[in-house]
Amino acid sequence: METCPKCATPTSVIRAGMIRGKVRFYCKSCDYHFTQEHSLKPSPQKQVHTTIKDIAQLMGVSIATVSRALNNKTDISPNTRDAIQKLALELDYNPNLFAKGFQRGETKTIGVVIPNIKRPFFAGVLSGIQEVANDHGYRVMICQSNESYETEVTNIQGLLASHVDGLLISHSKETTRFNQIKNLFDKGLPMVHFDRICTEVETPKIRQEDFEGAYQLVEHLIQQGYQRIAILAGPPELLISQKRKEGYINALEKHGLPLKPEYMAHGDFSKEFALASVDAWQKLPEPPDAIFAIHYLNAVEIIQYSKELGIEIPKQLGIVGFGDEYLAEIIEPALTVFHLFPQKVGEVAASLLFDVISKKHASQQEDVLVQGQLIIRKSSLKKA
Amino acid sequence: METCPKCATPTSVIRAGMIRGKVRFYCKSCDYHFTQEHSLKPSPQKQVHTTIKDIAQLMGVSIATVSRALNNKTDISPNTRDAIQKLALELDYNPNLFAKGFQRGETKTIGVVIPNIKRPFFAGVLSGIQEVANDHGYRVMICQSNESYETEVTNIQGLLASHVDGLLISHSKETTRFNQIKNLFDKGLPMVHFDRICTEVETPKIRQEDFEGAYQLVEHLIQQGYQRIAILAGPPELLISQKRKEGYINALEKHGLPLKPEYMAHGDFSKEFALASVDAWQKLPEPPDAIFAIHYLNAVEIIQYSKELGIEIPKQLGIVGFGDEYLAEIIEPALTVFHLFPQKVGEVAASLLFDVISKKHASQQEDVLVQGQLIIRKSSLKKA
DNA sequence: ATGAAAGCGCTAACAG
DNA sequence: CTGTTAGCGCTTTCAT
Numbered sequence: 001m002e003t004c005p006k007c008a009t010p011t012s013v014i015r016a017g018m019i020r021g022k023v024r025f026y027c028k029s030c031d032y033h034f035t036q037e038h039s040l041k042p043s044p045q046k047q048v049h050t051t052i053k054d055i056a057q058l059m060g061v062s063i064a065t066v067s068r069a070l071n072n073k074t075d076i077s078p079n080t081r082d083a084i085q086k087l088a089l090e091l092d093y094n095p096n097l098f099a100k101g102f103q104r105g106e107t108k109t110i111g112v113v114i115p116n117i118k119r120p121f122f123a124g125v126l127s128g129i130q131e132v133a134n135d136h137g138y139r140v141m142i143c144q145s146n147e148s149y150e151t152e153v154t155n156i157q158g159l160l161a162s163h164v165d166g167l168l169i170s171h172s173k174e175t176t177r178f179n180q181i182k183n184l185f186d187k188g189l190p191m192v193h194f195d196r197i198c199t200e201v202e203t204p205k206i207r208q209e210d211f212e213g214a215y216q217l218v219e220h221l222i223q224q225g226y227q228r229i230a231i232l233a234g235p236p237e238l239l240i241s242q243k244r245k246e247g248y249i250n251a252l253e254k255h256g257l258p259l260k261p262e263y264m265a266h267g268d269f270s271k272e273f274a275l276a277s278v279d280a281w282q283k284l285p286e287p288p289d290a291i292f293a294i295h296y297l298n299a300v301e302i303i304q305y306s307k308e309l310g311i312e313i314p315k316q317l318g319i320v321g322f323g324d325e326y327l328a329e330i331i332e333p334a335l336t337v338f339h340l341f342p343q344k345v346g347e348v349a350a351s352l353l354f355d356v357i358s359k360k361h362a363s364q365q366e367d368v369l370v371q372g373q374l375i376i377r378k379s380s381l382k383k384a
Numbered sequence: 385m386e387t388c389p390k391c392a393t394p395t396s397v398i399r400a401g402m403i404r405g406k407v408r409f410y411c412k413s414c415d416y417h418f419t420q421e422h423s424l425k426p427s428p429q430k431q432v433h434t435t436i437k438d439i440a441q442l443m444g445v446s447i448a449t450v451s452r453a454l455n456n457k458t459d460i461s462p463n464t465r466d467a468i469q470k471l472a473l474e475l476d477y478n479p480n481l482f483a484k485g486f487q488r489g490e491t492k493t494i495g496v497v498i499p500n501i502k503r504p505f506f507a508g509v510l511s512g513i514q515e516v517a518n519d520h521g522y523r524v525m526i527c528q529s530n531e532s533y534e535t536e537v538t539n540i541q542g543l544l545a546s547h548v549d550g551l552l553i554s555h556s557k558e559t560t561r562f563n564q565i566k567n568l569f570d571k572g573l574p575m576v577h578f579d580r581i582c583t584e585v586e587t588p589k590i591r592q593e594d595f596e597g598a599y600q601l602v603e604h605l606i607q608q609g610y611q612r613i614a615i616l617a618g619p620p621e622l623l624i625s626q627k628r629k630e631g632y633i634n635a636l637e638k639h640g641l642p643l644k645p646e647y648m649a650h651g652d653f654s655k656e657f658a659l660a661s662v663d664a665w666q667k668l669p670e671p672p673d674a675i676f677a678i679h680y681l682n683a684v685e686i687i688q689y690s691k692e693l694g695i696e697i698p699k700q701l702g703i704v705g706f707g708d709e710y711l712a713e714i715i716e717p718a719l720t721v722f723h724l725f726p727q728k729v730g731e732v733a734a735s736l737l738f739d740v741i742s743k744k745h746a747s748q749q750e751d752v753l754v755q756g757q758l759i760i761r762k763s764s765l766k767k768a
Numbered sequence: 769a770t771g772a773a774a775g776c777g778c779t780a781a782c783a784g
Numbered sequence: 785c786t787g788t789t790a791g792c793g794c795t796t797t798c799a800t
Contacts, residue, residue: 048571048572051792051793051794052793052794061770062771063771063793063795064771065769065770067793068770071795075769076769076770080770092567095545096545096792096793096794097545097547098491098546098547099486099792099794102482102486102775102776102777102794102795103794103795103796107482109525109546117501117510118504118507118508120502120504120507126501126526130527130528139542140525140526141493141523141524141525142514142524143514157478160478161479162493163433163480163482183476184432187431187432188432300714326711327711327714330688330711330714330715332716433777435777435778437777445786445787446786447779448780448789449787451779452779455779459786460785461786464785479777479778480776483776483779483792484777485778486776486777486779486791486793487777487779488792489792
């Protein structure tokens, strides 16, 4: 309470509005009006965060008033509002977003689970997600599974404990059981799958042109005159692996080329496996004259290795891959690829998630295909 | 309240302990004991999150008891504890970490501000940060400044609003004003700088061997017999740019080579600038016979461009760079680099931050140097 | 136009 | 051993 500067009676003083950031008081006993600066900066504020309570005390108003002022609500006098906003600025107050979300039961945070940040594809996706999330006023929490199912489960558990408002997932290559995901989906947690999707749950899924890209790559090889095309695929359980293989098979069939099991290798994307496959193929009575590596890094490794072996590219061996990095352009001969657009994938995935979140219903099956692009370079130009 | 199954009087029934997950009741009016299953799963729980309140109601105990049970506190009977934990498991309850941190005034979240996730260096750093944060039970919130000062300020503001418990920062290349950072530091927010550090605030800083690496690279060039070594540096304001240039200058001086201003270019890391510099150097009466590009991508670009121009590497022109990517190994000729260890940088930065956080004091100046490694490849081997 | 009070999920005294 | 209560920062009725 204030003390009247005239009669020194504290009890009879009441606040009587505000004027230019100063609080006006009125002493009932001596009928006297006076103003007073709010006692600003009581101590060099050593706390990291200012709260509305701090502001309220400094201003001599209630926290409710401060809240109203800071949120530009209607029921508030412009004077008070301005004064409070000015003070808030001075104290560089920023609201505790979690306290804010607390009541609404939301955190304005989404969770992302990916196999590995370091892989350029996922880094690109993240970048896209970030951007869209920012635009929507959401923050992003990222977890890496490192391709381990167990870690993935733990990650999701952790994100859940953080009460994320939604989840974006690309599964580890180990993941084959989806009950955790299914469970969350059933509980109504907004969720979107991308890249390494899961068909057992009816979430929206962002796919890329795995089938289409593979088809185009292989068709391009055929048009260049390659006849014995091998595929270096990934783990058979992985959907992208299946899809790309399907595209490969389809292209061969469409063009009347035989399907030879000995030309199809399923590996783990490792360099060792890639080189071993090349070795194995070279020992065949009829070695392949082109290789489609579904993982771009394997394609690059094969180019390097082939050069070591003295195999001429693209003359003796054509090579194409999936996914475009700077690397594909730099290596010699430059690698023909089906370019994916990781950033775009992230953007689309995040947008879709926010759709689901805002509609406040469980995710609806809704597949989106992010288009890719065939980029032809030297590694497959037999005719040139 | 429960109703006595014998006398149907609800008012006189009291809880009388627990047995095997069932609640025991005692009816005072008819002196009758009975047990009852907690009325599990009242509806197929359609809410995403179970709360301790839900559990408390189902078990017929107070929320305090549930809290104690779930946190393995002492003052609780094993029976009750086990029953509660079992139920919590069934309902797959997980605590709202934010509500938990709310009182303690902490969020168990740290913020990271970097220029760009997509750059392999930062992706590596992030990976290291993630790992350490996970071990400490912290979550990570990532923001990209996209090399914009304004975005950086907004990002930090946002992280602050999220009440992160600490901050890891690598500044944008535009950033030259640090009052925001200084302000937060003064308020006691735990903070650690890495890579793009800022000398104006006494935070712990994770540096890399910028000076040392540059020195080693240039010395190596000199030992290979190169005499006219040019440097393609970055923005002069950028500390890593300064440090690497100092290393360059020092090595030249140590070996009695002249410093020629026309051999020193300050650019923005763009490809255009890199190629333009090469052009300019070639037009000199005495063109350089080696180039030290402080950014590895520029080094790669210069190799490509030199080949186009018909300049022989390493014979006519030696090239070395900073930072090692797969690219450096793949390009022909392979690039001599000073290898940085991004993951390590992330790990060290995060560890240091958690030190500061746990000690609950403002960050103390404490510099850590993450060691790098000279990797010699063909692009600089004039003698070979 | 403003204040008082409840409540979001949880923990931590304080009582029994 | 267990229940009651206050409070973290904020919004939101409900009074005034």
